[in-house]
Amino acid sequence: MSGKKVTITYCDDYDVWPFVATDLSSRLPLKNLKWHSSSQRTERHIPSLEVDLQRFNFDQGPTPLLATHSTYLNLYFVSCDDNEVYKNRVRRQIKTWVDLSAAKKNQEWLIVYVAGQDARRSNNYLGLKTTVYDKIRADFNQGKRDKCTYIRIHDPEGAQSELWAAFIEKVKESILLSFDMQVNQIQEDTRRLDMQRHMPGWNYCTFFILKEGLAQAFEIMTLYEDALIQYDELEASFFQVLKDKALAWFGHFGGDDTGDDCGNILDFKRKDYRDLINKNVISVFDFRCYLFARQSRMLIKLQRVVEACSRAQLFISSFIPSIRENKGPAAVGFVESWVFSACMNVINECETLSAQLAASDANFLVSFNAVKADLLLTARRQLDKLGVYYGHLPVSSPFSIYLDSVHEHKPDVKPSDNMTHQKLLEGIDSVEAFDKMYMALSTRAIKSYDACYRPRAALTVHGDIAALKYTRGKLEEAVRIFDSVIWRYEEQDWGSIENSLLEKCADAQKRLGRVDQYVTSLLALLKNASGLTSENASTYTQELVENVRKLDRDVRRAFSPMFSIAVVSILDDEKAVESTSVEICIDNHLPKALDFDSLSLRLVGNDPEQVWFAVESQTLQPGKNKFYLTSKISTSGNYVVEACELTIGKLVFGHNFMRDSQKKRVVRLNHNPQQLHAIVTQPDEICLGETQRFAIKIKAGKRPVSGGKVRLEPQSEGLEMVQTKTLAGQYVLGKDEKKPVEINMSENGEIELPALEADQTLEIFAGYIGSYTEFEYRVKVVVAYTSEGSEHEFISADFVHVTVPLVVTESCIFRENCVLLKVDLSCNGDQPVRILESSLQPSKAYTVENQSEVEQWNLTIFPKQVSTFVYKLLKRTDRENTQDLSPKVRFLVKYRTLKDEVESSLANMLEKKLREKNNAQHFDYVFSKVREAFLSSIDYVSYGLTDVVHLDDFDAELCESFLLNRDLRTKVELLDLIEEFFEQNEAITMQTVLENAPYRPTSMISFPLDVPSSKVVHTVELVLNVNKNFLLSETCACTLRIKQSSYWSATEADCASSQEFYYDIDIDYENWLLSGKRRLRFKIQPDETLEFPVHLVPLRTGNLLLPPIRVLSTSINTSVATVYVNSAQQVLVQAKSKSATFFVEQQQRFLQPQAYSTDVPAS
16 A cells, blocks of 8 residues: 555446546546544545546455555446447446445445537436436435436536536545545444453554554545544553553564664655564564654654654654663664664754745744754764764763763774664764764754754853864864853853863863963853862862962952852941941852952942942951951941952952842941041031031041041032132130131142041031022032041031021111110021020221120020110221221121020930940931931920920831831840830920030021111201290290201211201191291201291190101212101190180980880980
């Protein structure tokens, strides 16, 4: 049986075949067959079915029982027009053929009547004489099935002929019917035989032949998927037999025939396998090869090339142990040759079809190259084994990785005893041929791995090539390949290359004198130290130590896996460490100690953006090591641990703590309590009207400072530092003792820091220009200084609160030779202020003749309250020695806000409590958070009235929120201390506040006051010309006398000149009538007196105020003041006689008549 096509036989007793063969062939192969199995629900579609037409053989004997039928249909072509001929001869011939065809099992038959070309249709059946065709149908049709059909020779309708179309449909129907009967029959026989599996006499080979017949039936009908299922079931049943150890039906294991090691594994016709199976003499080797070939054939027919390759890989690798186990020593060479041949057979077969499939599927090549590369590498590995067996390769990795432990040495047999593969024999005989074959397969595998995006697998093959070059002594080429591998796959780690290859690479680089590359290879080896012996690890570590100082370029590597690193904690207790330190634990996994140059840790934050902690010239012992890193920078804030670097010469090991897989470690840094500390604040003394200043308070630490630079960097928009050559400063020697000093400032804005003794404090005042709407500025201060020959740096960014808690308003009252100055002082906001002292400083124009003698006030001003101060000023006559005086009179107020008073006391109390538990280094941060969270709601007005301050209840959750970045021990200690502090100080009296703040903060503000230095002052007097009391309605003559004072004239020229003024009498017409000029313009000179007559008429009796009078200037540029002598003067106005006439008007009450009774008298 060919096993390729469905066979249709035809019987041509009437020589009509030559006339119909062409028309029939033109309609083949059959198209669009649909088979619906009677035992299955799923319909199978057959797009195209090839048909093999053969002449019917009357002499054919009976078909063997287990033979697969390929003949599905028998055709009988008849052509006869004469009824008598049909009756006497044709009928008998047809019946003989039908009886013979019907005797054939599972085969259909069909009688085809062939009409001539000139036959025409008629009212009868297509124009035929019914006596012949009708008799054929009547004689041979079986029930409802029409077993006869009709065609016409050279049908004029051509390809569209309905007769031929009906004939083809009957052919397809008959073939499917025959196929269905055959499938059902085989399935029934197989099911029955399978049920007898455990009965005596059951034969697996018979079962196989029967079930394979079903698979071949499916194959003939191009139902390759169903055929593959049958073969897969056969394989499963074989493994069950193998598991049950029931292999008695197989003659022996096999593999002994010539060419078994190199035969085409996909050629199922290489031997008469079915005959061997029928005879129960087939070997296990031949059976497995035949079954795999059949499965592969179905997969290739289905164009499932990738699956065919992957199944081949699985089959080959799983069959190798059985071959070795059964063939014993004879397997040496045979297995390698068979695996090599099998892999190459599958690759060559599938590559032919891959080009066609790649054109229709763009993603096909990726998956195909993946399985193809694995097969190529499997074939190449057989060369590794053969090379080791026959001395072409050393017994070392990577060549010996897949070598059978039993055969580690050169076998005693000749290669030709177990091998017949000609190319492999040539490779064994010649090293050059072996290397050529080795390189060709490796190159093909690399290309396939690259095409399927598997760089790690390709990297391994690159390593194999480099090892081959190393073995052949081609060190330059080997190193070049390794360099290429490192460059291309550095990010994928060296772990993808075995240590044996790295050892060869390192040895080659050492022998070539390439130190940099040699160190790189040593690092890669030590990175995979877990795969090294302890002796090799020690050797390579020693080599690294000896060669790392010879590097010409920087080499960077990760800590892991040679080192493990962890940041333990921040140590800032001044009793435990001299300066803030970071404790780091490094676990050295290498067997030897390493001397390193520096170990540094980078923390990232805001200001500054990064801080480095480092330790230098230490030894890293094997195992766990603890190091304490310090920094040249003193800063405060939350910082994230970013990276660590370990430097040995030009070799740098790095570790990044901010990888995606790791949780960020946030630590809290405090300013180093042992070193210099600086802070920017508002000065204690504020002079309004002048350039505002920041106070930079710098305190040296426990060590003296020899000098440095101070730089202020504004962080708020609109803030700008004033550039000057010198700045004012002062050394703070004690509570009230200060020593002035002049500080130089460079052109780039850096302030020179003078030498400071240990714990000495210096204040520097730097001017700034800022927005008047801002009350809070952010300023960064950087102090770079030298202490005991070491360079240090202090960095801090603080918010400076600029506040003026008081506001003043002034008013002046001029007299002829003095000025009375009234100053109203009030709170500028909602915070009470305690006034400690006030004074008025003279100016260049005025001296202070009289002010309060009380210098120590204890006056508390509350919001919306006003405190008034009055001073008498005299015009300064002596202008000498006034260069140090201000142009304006200044009102000085020394004060302390109740908020500062309370907060300073609480700060001292909290610091004392923290210091008792050795946590004073956390005070600045803790108090800033406590003030923000708990002290902002204190009622200071209530404190000013009751002398008792009440604190809010302690909130543990809120307090814990700003201690998140502390280690657990420190966080618990601080929480307990803060909670205890609030429990002890729920209500604090003023006495307690004052006792706990011996150095209470005191501030001072200097307010400039505008007092005119020159003014035109007129003394106005209303002279009454009567010696008796005023009488009502009686005219009284008066004289208005105006005198201009020369005391307030600015210059002598002003005294000699006359100016134009006018007076204005403000008459209250309800009390007075005026006779004369109420307003009159006049000219007057200093010290000149003018008089103007006026008459007053009183309109009321009693004490009446004289009318107010003022003198004004006709020029808006002249400042004028009036001293009115009669201000608030009253005169008594009496009536003219002592009798009086009274007019009494009777008042009537209008009553509603209905409201009261008539007998009630009016009242």
